Amino acid sequence: MENFFSILFSLSLFYVAITFRVKAYVSVLRFQGILLALLLILPFIFKFSIYAIILPLTIVLIKVILIPNYINKIILDLDIKRKIDPTIQQLTFLIIVIASVIIIFLLTSIISNNIELNVIPFASGFSAIVVGIYLIIFRKKLIIHVCGFLILENGIFLISTAIASELPMMIELGILLDVFVVVFLMGIALNRISDTFEGFEVSHLRRLKD
Amino acid sequence: MLDFTIFILLPLFASFLCYIVKNIKIHFFISFFVAIFHLVLSLLVFNKLYHTILPTYFGIDSISRFFILILSNVYFWVVIVSYNYLKRPYSEKVEESKKYYFLLLNFYLASNSAAMLSNHFGMYWVASEATTLSVAPLIYYYRNEESLEAMWKYMFTVSIGIAFAFIGILFLSLASKNILYDGRQLFYWELIKNASKLNTIWLKASFIFIFVGLSTKIGIAPMHSGDVDATSNAPSPIAALMSGSLRLTALLGVLRIFQIVTFSSTYSFAKSIMIIGSLLSLFVAFAYMFKANNYKRLLAYSSVEHLGIITLGIATGGLAFVGALYHSLYNSINKIVLFLMAGNIHYKYKSREIESVKSVFKNLPITGWLFLISVLAILGIPPFGIFFSEIKIFEGLIISNQWFILVAIMFFLLFIFVNMSKKVFEILFKEDDLFSNNYVKKEKFELIHLISIMLLIMLAVIPLSFSNTIYQNILSILNDFGMKI
Amino acid sequence: MLEGIISLIIVIFISPLFAGMINKYKAIFTGRIGAPVFQPYYELIRLIKKETINASSSSFVSKIAPIIIFLSMIFVSSIIPVGFLKPLISFNGDIILFAYILGLARFLQILSAMDIGSSFEGMGAAREATFALFAEPIFFFSIGSIAFISGHTSMYEIFNSILLNNIGYEIFIIVCSISVFILAITECSRMPVDDPNTHLELTMIHEVMILDNSGFDLFLYQFSSYIKLTIYALIEISFFYPFGKQNHFLGILIFIVGFLTLSITLALVETITSRYKMKLIPQYLLFATSIGILNLLIYTFMK
Numbered sequence: 001m002e003n004f005f006s007i008l009f010s011l012s013l014f015y016v017a018i019t020f021r022v023k024a025y026v027s028v029l030r031f032q033g034i035l036l037a038l039l040l041i042l043p044f045i046f047k048f049s050i051y052a053i054i055l056p057l058t059i060v061l062i063k064v065i066l067i068p069n070y071i072n073k074i075i076l077d078l079d080i081k082r083k084i085d086p087t088i089q090q091l092t093f094l095i096i097v098i099a100s101v102i103i104i105f106l107l108t109s110i111i112s113n114n115i116e117l118n119v120i121p122f123a124s125g126f127s128a129i130v131v132g133i134y135l136i137i138f139r140k141k142l143i144i145h146v147c148g149f150l151i152l153e154n155g156i157f158l159i160s161t162a163i164a165s166e167l168p169m170m171i172e173l174g175i176l177l178d179v180f181v182v183v184f185l186m187g188i189a190l191n192r193i194s195d196t197f198e199g200f201e202v203s204h205l206r207r208l209k210d
Numbered sequence: 211m212l213d214f215t216i217f218i219l220l221p222l223f224a225s226f227l228c229y230i231v232k233n234i235k236i237h238f239f240i241s242f243f244v245a246i247f248h249l250v251l252s253l254l255v256f257n258k259l260y261h262t263i264l265p266t267y268f269g270i271d272s273i274s275r276f277f278i279l280i281l282s283n284v285y286f287w288v289v290i291v292s293y294n295y296l297k298r299p300y301s302e303k304v305e306e307s308k309k310y311y312f313l314l315l316n317f318y319l320a321s322n323s324a325a326m327l328s329n330h331f332g333m334y335w336v337a338s339e340a341t342t343l344s345v346a347p348l349i350y351y352y353r354n355e356e357s358l359e360a361m362w363k364y365m366f367t368v369s370i371g372i373a374f375a376f377i378g379i380l381f382l383s384l385a386s387k388n389i390l391y392d393g394r395q396l397f398y399w400e401l402i403k404n405a406s407k408l409n410t411i412w413l414k415a416s417f418i419f420i421f422v423g424l425s426t427k428i429g430i431a432p433m434h435s436g437d438v439d440a441t442s443n444a445p446s447p448i449a450a451l452m453s454g455s456l457r458l459t460a461l462l463g464v465l466r467i468f469q470i471v472t473f474s475s476t477y478s479f480a481k482s483i484m485i486i487g488s489l490l491s492l493f494v495a496f497a498y499m500f501k502a503n504n505y506k507r508l509l510a511y512s513s514v515e516h517l518g519i520i521t522l523g524i525a526t527g528g529l530a531f532v533g534a535l536y537h538s539l540y541n542s543i544n545k546i547v548l549f550l551m552a553g554n555i556h557y558k559y560k561s562r563e564i565e566s567v568k569s570v571f572k573n574l575p576i577t578g579w580l581f582l583i584s585v586l587a588i589l590g591i592p593p594f595g596i597f598f599s600e601i602k603i604f605e606g607l608i609i610s611n612q613w614f615i616l617v618a619i620m621f622f623l624l625f626i627f628v629n630m631s632k633k634v635f636e637i638l639f640k641e642d643d644l645f646s647n648n649y650v651k652k653e654k655f656e657l658i659h660l661i662s663i664m665l666l667i668m669l670a671v672i673p674l675s676f677s678n679t680i681y682q683n684i685l686s687i688l689n690d691f692g693m694k695i
Numbered sequence: 696m697l698e699g700i701i702s703l704i705i706v707i708f709i710s711p712l713f714a715g716m717i718n719k720y721k722a723i724f725t726g727r728i729g730a731p732v733f734q735p736y737y738e739l740i741r742l743i744k745k746e747t748i749n750a751s752s753s754s755f756v757s758k759i760a761p762i763i764i765f766l767s768m769i770f771v772s773s774i775i776p777v778g779f780l781k782p783l784i785s786f787n788g789d790i791i792l793f794a795y796i797l798g799l800a801r802f803l804q805i806l807s808a809m810d811i812g813s814s815f816e817g818m819g820a821a822r823e824a825t826f827a828l829f830a831e832p833i834f835f836f837s838i839g840s841i842a843f844i845s846g847h848t849s850m851y852e853i854f855n856s857i858l859l860n861n862i863g864y865e866i867f868i869i870v871c872s873i874s875v876f877i878l879a880i881t882e883c884s885r886m887p888v889d890d891p892n893t894h895l896e897l898t899m900i901h902e903v904m905i906l907d908n909s910g911f912d913l914f915l916y917q918f919s920s921y922i923k924l925t926i927y928a929l930i931e932i933s934f935f936y937p938f939g940k941q942n943h944f945l946g947i948l949i950f951i952v953g954f955l956t957l958s959i960t961l962a963l964v965e966t967i968t969s970r971y972k973m974k975l976i977p978q979y980l981l982f983a984t985s986i987g988i989l990n991l992l993i994y995t996f997m998k
Contacts, residue, residue, distance in 0.1 A: 003866060003993070004865060004866045004869075007866050007869075007870060007989065007993055008869070010989055011870065011873070011986065011989070014982055014985045014986060014989070015982075017982075017985075018978050018979070018981075018982045090975075090978050091977060091978045091981060094978055094981050094982065094985065095981070097985070098981075098984075098985045098988060101985075101988075101989065101992070102988065102992065105992040105995075105996060108996070109995070109996045111411070112996075114409075114411060115384065115387070115409060115411075115412065116387070116388075117384075119996040120993060120996060123992075123996070129373075129377070133370075136366075136370075142362075145366065149366070149369060149370065149373075152370065152373055153373060156373055156376055156377055156380070159377065159380055160380050163380060163383065163384045163387070166383075166393070166395060167332050167383075167396070168267070168330075168332065168393075170267075171267070171330070171332035171333060171335075171336055172332075174332075174333075174336035175332075175335070175336055175339075175376075178336055178339040178340060178343065181340075181343050182339075182343060182365070182369050185343060185346055185347065185365060186362075186365065186366075189350075189358065189361060189362050189365065192350070192353075192358055193358060193362065196354075196355050196358055197355065205359045205362065205363065207355055207356050207359055208356060208359055208360060208363070208439045208443070
């Protein structure tokens, strides 16, 4: 079942690679948040405990409700156009994404010969990290960079479930809180940027150079 | 429990108080008392006069003792200076950021102490991400385009870098799979104890990810750009804080993983990676000094250089390691003076360009002298600390027979010395006809100058007094790393 | 043998109904009453009564192409399983034959479109050829990965042999049905790749190629396109066959329910999407291909 969710996760990455709308990114973030929450609940379906439900609930609260709503609000407030303004052709981007996903899967399977590892969740998570970085590199709009960063974070989360690392609950909550605050600050900064530069694209951030 | 309260809870509470109370003077007094408590306690802890009992995920060992002392020292001076700094009229917009200044500063202290006192990689990660978050709004103090851009870039690069470090931490827990079981994963001492049993491939991967990820925050090339932008555009106390303590927080994370690595077969691999990183950052600083046109950026690149030297010393081990630890202490003190004086110059001339700042010596004699002395100190002129620690690092390099690296570094440092002093002399001495005649008002002797003088004296006294406690502590750190001089 | 003939007859005679159902649902979703479900049958009957007129510039290709296309459609539909009836033709490797007979049909379609010599048809042919290039890999990646799981290369055997205790299969259903759905949309020239209802030559793909045909030829073309749609629908439905393996009644039920839901889904998709720009279609298809690749990757690393 873990595989099932991680494959849906990778599907959402492909969707991110072809979509043209800013809002679609937000829905993808929401979708991924739901998947992560489900992934966390999964091991506890038959041995229910309140302790186990706290983390998935926090994920739903932060990754499914708060962050996407906040990004939506920024989009509305700043009146960001709904097109994403890629710097390279979407087709090329998709090909790059496909190639990287294939390479990651192959590498992961090679590595998994050595150590016990859930190949599909691990590789999907890693693909998400790579796609997140691509989004930051190949997109002009800063709001998409934030989305790319969040997709990257989601990928890391998926990896951490894949390798079944038992991070203590308190620290997991701390991580979620940190991510939320990062997005919050980035939102404020975006607001300021749109005020100061009258735009929210990377091309405006050219003042600092060596 | 008292120590935990003072180190972490008290600053948190103080930042909460700063949220309620609106008066900046009260903010300052609160922060000042917090800083004093923090400094006194960390001095006590450093001299082993206070026995610490910390909750889970926190612990104290010789290395965190040393680093928390550096932190509270830098923080103390920065807080004292901050009030004077905030009183300066700058522009309408800055008034708004003043309200959050001390709040964020206190939060920074809390999170940074938590990062330094953590004994669990997860806790370290959470805390050091929190330091980034608290510093980022402070970078945007001036509310202008440059600082906004710097804040955005810093927040973004560092957040991504830290995310990579988190992947490294996950790999570390993979490396310890089937060795460490529930509840004991990712604690430093458990990992160190079982270092030789860890899976080599994952340990290597983890080291690369953590080192590269944190190097965005340390400011090691090639990930230094966000850090340099931030340091050069932040207000001077914050720049001092970042150069003096925030970079060391990130360095601490690298040290932690390096400590694990030293006991495993990955040691030489990690060493070579760190040496490559440090040489690269020295090279970047060397290259920048040729075309520097912004004196604050110059200082930021000087930070890149010195963190490169520290990393090199750590990687070399032995005597160079001792030198590196001394170097981090001296560098942190020296950077405060440098940035404060640069801030004074910036306040007077309203420009960071080297070309538009002329004859500082005439207009700001005290600041000019102090700036000159501190620049010479950071360039490695005796009797200031940097000289002694650099000598130690070189000695360590000679002992470990790494002549090639030594020659490369000497070459870089020579040119950095020449170019940096050239640029600084341009600022200080070059005559400016327009400015000098109609500006004869004498510079007043302010608190900032007093503090700078005190810090410079400290910088000279610590190495000359051969302070035994520091030396003992560094020796015990060395012992923790399984090295000998 | 008898089963095969029955399934062939089902496919052939149900196909206009499927198209009619889609149109009806579409009409309902957009708030109209719409043509009766059996309208495609009436149209086919109307067409068959008419005389065939070929363009004067056309050669023998235009004459034989409709017949060959129709025959190849019938041939293909005798490979695909309906319910649990064993199809007429079934041997190891027939998925390759399946793909290439469809390819033959497309080739002749393009050829006959160019044969007439009209610029519009040539344009349509060019588009069809381009998009076919992107659509082909989708088929091979999705069906190929299913073939990999089952270890068989015959359409019937594949779906007959999959065991549900193979945990990965549920994933395949989702992933494959998305890619096959996109494939079906492309191959059958539905929205959002092509709009079968508009007659605007500049944007059409499939319809523009048969602009100059009439009478019996047009009947064959129309009928083949109905059958093609049904074939892809059947591929989509056959992913769910393994669930009804215990008894035949369940298999038939899956068939009927699948047919209904698919027609509703197609109608829904056509209602809520608008036609993509021409230049976006390749990446839309590449998306489906990437899903297919993902599918193959999953299979390879599932163990």
